[in-house]
Amino acid sequence: MKIEVLSELSYLVRFPGDKTCLPDSAKLGIAAQLIREAFDERWVEVVPVFADLLVTLSAQAFIDMGDPELIIAECLKKMERQNEVLVKPRLIEVPACYDKEFAEDLPEIAQKGGISITEAVRLHSDQTYNVYAMGFCAGYAYMGDVPDPLRQPRRSSPRTKIPVGSIAVADFMTCVYPLLMPGGWxxxxxxxxxxxxxxxxENPTLLRAGDQVRFSPIDKDEFYQLKTKWQK
Structure with missing residues (x-):
């Protein structure tokens, strides 16, 4: 692990890993919790992003705590000494309707993966996904890892309007579009x-970095029942 100083109040903790081999998300969760505890949550913001932790301190923390880099380094050493996971990720069950009305790219994804549509749905919904990062827009979660047969590069021609709630895949990631917006997945x-x-x-987004997600298949009738319930 490497600590990079971005400014007097910002530090980037780089864990070993890259796009093809991400670090254990539990380790990032432990490190994030230890850093929050060390600085007092009132004075620090810790954001896990794939293989990194962005640590941003308030001026008060900088004044009261001493050398932040040394404190962060001690937290990382403590993390390595842990014999059990201190932070158990939240597991969020997300209802997912794979009906053809909502899944215009599913036949192509299945065909390119050499599997049936039924198998594609099973593969996507059987997987437990890690929320590696939040970004792009409010509520947008980058989740992985998608099973190999479902992995395809982004569309060559992005759509200008993706309906709210659309579940999509691209490369090793899956997402749910939280807003009506353009997209290429x-x-x-x-x-x-x-x-x-x-x-x-207090909690405007359903997910946060470090969560785990499973998609639970529902039929079209259940979809509209749940949608009506949440709109009330």
Whole structure:
């Protein structure tokens, strides 16, 4: 692991790993918790992003705590000494409708992967995904890893409007579009529950980095029932 100083108040902790071999998300979770505890959560923001942790301190933490780089380094040593996981990721069950009405790219994904549509749905919904990062827009979670037969590069021609709740895949990642927006990922289903709720000021997003997610298949009738329920 390597600590990079970005500014007096910002540090980047780089874990061994890259796009093809990401570090254990549990380790990132342990390190994030230890750093928050060391600085007091009021004075620090820790953001896990794939193989890195971005640590941003308030000026108060910098004044009160001493050398932040040494404190972060000690937290990383403590993480390595842990014999059991201190942070158990939240497991979020997400309803997913793979009906052809919502899954316009699913036949092509299945065909290119050499599998049936039924098998493609099973593979996508059997997997437990790690939320590696939040970004692009509010509520947008980058989740992985997608099973090999479902992996395809992004579309050569992005769509200008992706419906809210669309479930998509690209390369080794899957996502749920939280807003009506353009996008170039392959659409394979739709989720009826919101991933971003601006009215909830405390927890406006369904997911956060470090969570784990499983997609639970539902039929079209269940989709509309849940959608109506959440719209009330």
């Amino acid at each position: 392959h659409i394979i289903g739709r989720c009826p529950i919101p991933f971003f709720n601006p009215k909830d000021q």
